[in-house]
Amino acid sequence: MGSSSCSRAAAAAGEEEMSSSTAATTDGAASRLGVAGALGMSVTSSVAIVICNKYLISTLGFFFATTLTSWHLMVTFCTLYVAQRLRFFEAKPIDARTVVSFGLLNGISIGLLNLCLGFNSVGFYQMTKLAIIPFTMLLETIFLSKKFSRSIKASLMVLLLGVGIASVTDLQLNLLGSIIAVLTIAATCVSQILTNQIQRRLKVSSTQLLYQSSPYQSAVLLVTGPFVDRLLTNRDVFAFSYTMQVVAFIVLSCSIAVCVNFSTFLVIGTTSPVTYQVLGHLKTCLILSFGYVLLRDPFTFRNVAGILVAIFGMGLYSFFSVSESRKKAEGPSPPLPLSSSQMGEKDAEPLLGGAAAKSSPWNEAKGVQSFDEVPRTAKTAFTRP
Numbered sequence: 306m307g308s309s310s311c312s313r314a315a316a317a318a319g320e321e322e323m324s325s326s327t328a329a330t331t332d333g334a335a336s337r338l339g340v341a342g343a344l345g346m347s348v349t350s351s352v353a354i355v356i357c358n359k360y361l362i363s364t365l366g367f368f369f370a371t372t373l374t375s376w377h378l379m380v381t382f383c384t385l386y387v388a389q390r391l392r393f394f395e396a397k398p399i400d401a402r403t404v405v406s407f408g409l410l411n412g413i414s415i416g417l418l419n420l421c422l423g424f425n426s427v428g429f430y431q432m433t434k435l436a437i438i439p440f441t442m443l444l445e446t447i448f449l450s451k452k453f454s455r456s457i458k459a460s461l462m463v464l465l466l467g468v469g470i471a472s473v474t475d476l477q478l479n480l481l482g483s484i485i486a487v488l489t490i491a492a493t494c495v496s497q498i499l500t501n502q503i504q505r506r507l508k509v510s511s512t513q514l515l516y517q518s519s520p521y522q523s524a525v526l527l528v529t530g531p532f533v534d535r536l537l538t539n540r541d542v543f544a545f546s547y548t549m550q551v552v553a554f555i556v557l558s559c560s561i562a563v564c565v566n567f568s569t570f571l572v573i574g575t576t577s578p579v580t581y582q583v584l585g586h587l588k589t590c591l592i593l594s595f596g597y598v599l600l601r602d603p604f605t606f607r608n609v610a611g612i613l614v615a616i617f618g619m620g621l622y623s624f625f626s627v628s629e630s631r632k633k634a635e636g637p638s639p640p641l642p643l644s645s646s647q648m649g650e651k652d653a654e655p656l657l658g659g660a661a662a663k664s665s666p667w668n669e670a671k672g673v674q675s676f677d678e679v680p681r682t683a684k685t686a687f688t689r690p
Contacts, residue, residue, distance in 0.1 A: 340575050344584060347568035351588045354561040361554050369534040369542040371419045373555065375526030377562035378412075382519040384563050389516060397513045399503075407499055407514075408521025414492040415522070416529055421489040423537035425482035431472045431589075433486040435465050438582045441494045445578075449498075453579075456625040461583070464618030468586045471593060471611025497578035504574035511570035519566070583622055590615050 361367040389396050422430045438461060445451040504514055531542050545551075573581045590612045593604075 340572075343568050343571040343575060346564060347572050347584060348588055348591065350561055350564035350568060351585075352591055354558060354565055355588075355592050357554060357558045357561060361551070361558065365548075365551050365554065367545065367551055367555070368538045368540060369530070369545070370537075371416055371526055371533045372530035372542045373558065374415055374419075374562075375523050375530045376555070377559055377566070378519050378523035378526065380559040381515065381563050381566045382523060385512065385516040385519065388512075394510065394512045394516075396516060397509050399507060399509060399514070399517050403503065403507075404517045405521055407496070407503060408518040409525055410492060410499070411496045411518065412522040412525030414489070414496045415526060416533055417485060417489040417492050419533060419537065421482070421485050424479070424485050426477040428473045429477060429482065429486065432469070433489055434585070434589075435469060435473075436490050437493055438465065438579060440490050441498065441578050441582065444494055444498060449502075454625065454629060457622065457629070460618055460621035460625055461579075462618075464583060464586060464615055464622060467611050467613070467615025467618050468589060469611070471608050471615060472589060494578070497573055497581060500570060500573045501578055504570075511567070511574045514574075515566055515570045580626070583619060586615060587619055 358370075358373070361373075362370075367373070388394060421433055425433070442453055442458075442461075446453070500514070503509065504511060509517075534540070534542055569581070572584060593608065594612060
């Protein structure tokens, strides 16, 4: 009688282990699918917003990039507010000091990106963007004790080399532009690292963090945007002639920006700031390719060779990242479960206690509340023609 009860207990334990492993496999597949969806949304929406904004700048003469970005963030907040009221996600309060500091830093980062493009040549601006990856890795290594393998470093070097060959042309330097570039790199690296760390440490979803921080980011750019745009373009955003066509494309740009903001926060929260920067360079290559193929922009063998080298580097980075993630996930082999012959009646009794403990109100009270992971802030989506 005792051996049969032990056999039933062992069989139940085996079934529970199999169901938990199946659930873990399902959760892992769903997580990978979610990350792939976020990456796809980020690439698609970013390319779309660049095309839309390029038409606004080149054809319609709307050169006010910083002010438009503030409208992007304001529309994003309004959209999230409506979604929260309709209970698509649950708003989670975050420490006010953290949210305000993060929102202001992100808004300053966006403004500096626009200033960097305005006070430097396009080639030097591209070099500034390329420098964000190594500086992000340096900061994560120093302050977060994060380690990057030689394979990851080598693949990123290939990627940066390809993007540099494809996009960097002139490298005209000036003192003010160089200072702004250094500040841009520092602000962008810190804001993207904070986006990842806040989501992980405070256990908030990308939607919740974006909802809490977007008003402060928008406020920074709403106040400073007209002054920055006037400094860069010598034009007044309030004196611009807003035709129906201009208003329509502004509305379209703001609508696409909501997707850009969602996917940006989600990609950084579920992957890493370095992966997000790699994705950004993929967007650069796609935008260049789009211009060459569909818009008949002039290109040379150097541009094509650089894009191919960059794509090869991205492939290497993806391969090594997935390989290392699988090794970490596998880890050491778990101990084998006891067989029925090894379990005596004395050993079988705690199973009841374990089941009771699982269903106790104390453990339910200690459970971590889960939040939705609905698909990080649209950095400037402008590319000069």
